[in-house]
Amino acid sequence: MFIGVDVGGTNTDAAIIGDEIFTLKVPNEEGIGGIFRKISELTNLKEGRVVVSTSLPLNLLLSKASQYPTCTVIIPGPGLNYEKKGKIISGFVNHRGDIVEDIDVAEVRKIFEQTSYHNVAISSKFSVRNARIEDVVFQLAKEYFDENVIALSHHTGGLNFPQRISTTVVNAKIKKTVFELTNTIKEFAGDFFYYKGDGGIIPYQIALHNPSELYNSSPAAVAIGAHFLTREKDALVIDIGGTTTDFVMIEDGKPKIIEKVEILGEKTLVRCVDSFSIPFGGDSAIENGRLLPLRKGKPVAFGGDNFTLTDVLNLEGFEIGNHRKSIDFARNLNINSNEILESFVNVIVKGIESVEAERIILTGYLGKFLSAIISKKAGVSAIVPEHSEAVNAVGVAISRISLTMYARFDTEIGRATFNGEVEDSKFKQGSLPSDEEFIEAAKDKVLEVARTYGHKDEESVKVIYFNSYTVVRGGLKKGKIADIVVQIEPGISQDVKW
Amino acid sequence: MVTGIVYHEKYLEHEQSPTHPERKERLAYTMDQLIEEGIFEDPRIILLDPFEASIEDVLEVHTREYVDFLRRESKKGGFIDWDTNIPVGVFEIALLSAGGALRAAKAVMDGEVDNCFAMIRPPGHHAKPYTGAGFCYFNNMAIMVKWLLKNGIKRVMILDWDAHHGDGTQEIFYEEEKVLFISTHQMPLYPGTGFPYEAGTGRGEGYTINIPLPPGTSDEGYMMVLNEVIKPVAEEFEPEFIAVSAGQDNHFTDPITGLALTARGYAEIMKESVKLSEKYCDGRLVAILEGGYSVESALPYTNLGIIAAMAEMDISYIREPLNYLPQLKWRRKESALIKLQSNINDVIKVHSRYWKCFG
Numbered sequence: 001m002f003i004g005v006d007v008g009g010t011n012t013d014a015a016i017i018g019d020e021i022f023t024l025k026v027p028n029e030e031g032i033g034g035i036f037r038k039i040s041e042l043t044n045l046k047e048g049r050v051v052v053s054t055s056l057p058l059n060l061l062l063s064k065a066s067q068y069p070t071c072t073v074i075i076p077g078p079g080l081n082y083e084k085k086g087k088i089i090s091g092f093v094n095h096r097g098d099i100v101e102d103i104d105v106a107e108v109r110k111i112f113e114q115t116s117y118h119n120v121a122i123s124s125k126f127s128v129r130n131a132r133i134e135d136v137v138f139q140l141a142k143e144y145f146d147e148n149v150i151a152l153s154h155h156t157g158g159l160n161f162p163q164r165i166s167t168t169v170v171n172a173k174i175k176k177t178v179f180e181l182t183n184t185i186k187e188f189a190g191d192f193f194y195y196k197g198d199g200g201i202i203p204y205q206i207a208l209h210n211p212s213e214l215y216n217s218s219p220a221a222v223a224i225g226a227h228f229l230t231r232e233k234d235a236l237v238i239d240i241g242g243t244t245t246d247f248v249m250i251e252d253g254k255p256k257i258i259e260k261v262e263i264l265g266e267k268t269l270v271r272c273v274d275s276f277s278i279p280f281g282g283d284s285a286i287e288n289g290r291l292l293p294l295r296k297g298k299p300v301a302f303g304g305d306n307f308t309l310t311d312v313l314n315l316e317g318f319e320i321g322n323h324r325k326s327i328d329f330a331r332n333l334n335i336n337s338n339e340i341l342e343s344f345v346n347v348i349v350k351g352i353e354s355v356e357a358e359r360i361i362l363t364g365y366l367g368k369f370l371s372a373i374i375s376k377k378a379g380v381s382a383i384v385p386e387h388s389e390a391v392n393a394v395g396v397a398i399s400r401i402s403l404t405m406y407a408r409f410d411t412e413i414g415r416a417t418f419n420g421e422v423e424d425s426k427f428k429q430g431s432l433p434s435d436e437e438f439i440e441a442a443k444d445k446v447l448e449v450a451r452t453y454g455h456k457d458e459e460s461v462k463v464i465y466f467n468s469y470t471v472v473r474g475g476l477k478k479g480k481i482a483d484i485v486v487q488i489e490p491g492i493s494q495d496v497k498w
Numbered sequence: 499m500v501t502g503i504v505y506h507e508k509y510l511e512h513e514q515s516p517t518h519p520e521r522k523e524r525l526a527y528t529m530d531q532l533i534e535e536g537i538f539e540d541p542r543i544i545l546l547d548p549f550e551a552s553i554e555d556v557l558e559v560h561t562r563e564y565v566d567f568l569r570r571e572s573k574k575g576g577f578i579d580w581d582t583n584i585p586v587g588v589f590e591i592a593l594l595s596a597g598g599a600l601r602a603a604k605a606v607m608d609g610e611v612d613n614c615f616a617m618i619r620p621p622g623h624h625a626k627p628y629t630g631a632g633f634c635y636f637n638n639m640a641i642m643v644k645w646l647l648k649n650g651i652k653r654v655m656i657l658d659w660d661a662h663h664g665d666g667t668q669e670i671f672y673e674e675e676k677v678l679f680i681s682t683h684q685m686p687l688y689p690g691t692g693f694p695y696e697a698g699t700g701r702g703e704g705y706t707i708n709i710p711l712p713p714g715t716s717d718e719g720y721m722m723v724l725n726e727v728i729k730p731v732a733e734e735f736e737p738e739f740i741a742v743s744a745g746q747d748n749h750f751t752d753p754i755t756g757l758a759l760t761a762r763g764y765a766e767i768m769k770e771s772v773k774l775s776e777k778y779c780d781g782r783l784v785a786i787l788e789g790g791y792s793v794e795s796a797l798p799y800t801n802l803g804i805i806a807a808m809a810e811m812d813i814s815y816i817r818e819p820l821n822y823l824p825q826l827k828w829r830r831k832e833s834a835l836i837k838l839q840s841n842i843n844d845v846i847k848v849h850s851r852y853w854k855c856f857g
Contacts, residue, residue, distance in 0.1 A: 080815060467526070
């Protein structure tokens, strides 16, 4: 059983996929606990594979980032000046991953003794080659802060110190929220996975180290779900939600990905689907005869007392929710429903034209009602998949584990490093392995980690980066260095029947 | 300030032999450092792709016989001298290296960038019109300078800071008054030329300035040369373009030389060069990588220092890790300053005939 849960801006969608697909929608006001209680009434969560997409709470948190001041500790050693990014302390890991300058414990303590901070981000240069210095500072930080508000840069990805710093700051700010969310979900679901912004899933244990990976995960889920349900390989997916409408392109069956996303005004190492949104959805309020880019509450048709875009559709002859209530409510209002609907459709059409899409997939709870109008107006073919109101949750349920591994082998010193964690290398000190042997070793490692979390696919490891060179001393070859980035790509789990 | 960096992965492919000092991983550690510092994503930096130099541009410097020889030998592999093999395929990479220098010059001339660092291999400053030598095949610097002279620049000042004398570049412009060639280099050392009395000939008399450096010359010595020779001459020559042969084998960890420049010192002299370029040439400056064989200890920090200084970034944190400092203490010689002062006096004596500033 595959269970996908996507916490959106207004509602939470869930999909339970076995031989059949069952979906449900729960208003967010019931809280995460309420949502999971509802789902567990339908299925035994602990027997299925549970995946949760939660980008929205993180996005909301980031919009209030200044309320969560971060103590940014930077261990740059020689190089450029990082004083503007945080508090510089001594210590240095060089490009080989050797600790060549030690930290000054008293200096570190002095920083942590200032208690005005909410969270801590610790970043050492070349920590992905050796995270030891970060770990030492982490141990000291724990004496002053809760472990769940401390983020370390070696968990965030590859080389690029300024971007590792900014990603670590994001992680530090959101880590506690994700931690608490994780504990709540674990109570219902046991071990589970989080959905990433690039469409893959990761075990919660890994997400807790690098929670920024969850950024923008809902549009990714919609794209994967739309591809799964329609088999369409190239199309623009338009997800009309409660608060926003999201647009995501799928190309050759995969959502288009952007790297190095800017968050809080800084470039980060976050990668996620390339999506854009308009601030209008089914719950967008209508006031003085105009569609407003904000949600004031539930539509009248769903028991609320705010007239919304959904209610406008009911005036136009659709039968969404309790459509009579919408009509009754509108009697005393002077509403030109046709004009409002047209203004909304025009914004959607502009979005379609901006990416020159020829085919669209409409999802979200208004998707099926608006497909004919949008398709006609934009002059493109439109598809509305089954379960169109919970495509996002379907996407969440059916995706496979996706892990990225930054591996480095240095046979001169007999060291292997995987995402900053130093291990003894399987290659003998002084040996000169071939490039193929290095690549195999990196692939084996990422699969070994993935298998511990239930990954079964054997053929899906992709080499994203490879570089190797010989270490020569005194005219003699003393070893080889190889840097490899391997990734189990996001995609649809092989265990899902489709 | 926007600084261009010309670089291509193909520059890592060239290798004379796996254990040759000028081998492919020369830039591998540097690239690690630059990527980790986020250099290639800094708004002050633009990464530029090189192109292969045209044979026409190469022939402005080298003889057709040599170009044909190199092309032919490069197909099967060959030999120029004890230091300089001809590995298969080097002809194309040498063209890409020379083209990298041209790309840098064009980017500056077109205003695409303010200045530019051509991080290219193989190096070029020992290459003469009729032969390669000392790890060099085509003289990238000379090919670029000839191109600049053909494209409207009237006076170019070449600062060759490689630890080895830039004998190839000197020979090419020895009779040229539009090119002021200034070289600081360790003496004695390969190729054995570069005495103060080598001062140019014919129309070029006085436009070659050689300042030999004793082993152990440190940052202080380089600043002395800059203040006492280079800056006064630059003021008088009023270059329209400054071209730096930015060899980095003068670093105190270099295994085949004996100088004692630090990464910070390197950044400081580049900063001074940038200031000169702003004063006389509207900032037009290109630095070209030449030698530098301390691939792991020096190059990551010196290359970063050069780029940071060119892009007017803060260089106050540019240094080597502290564990190298004992080596600096050993390499740096106070006595070198006394010998250097005497060398500078010799240079001034030779050149007082040509330059009012030394009169």
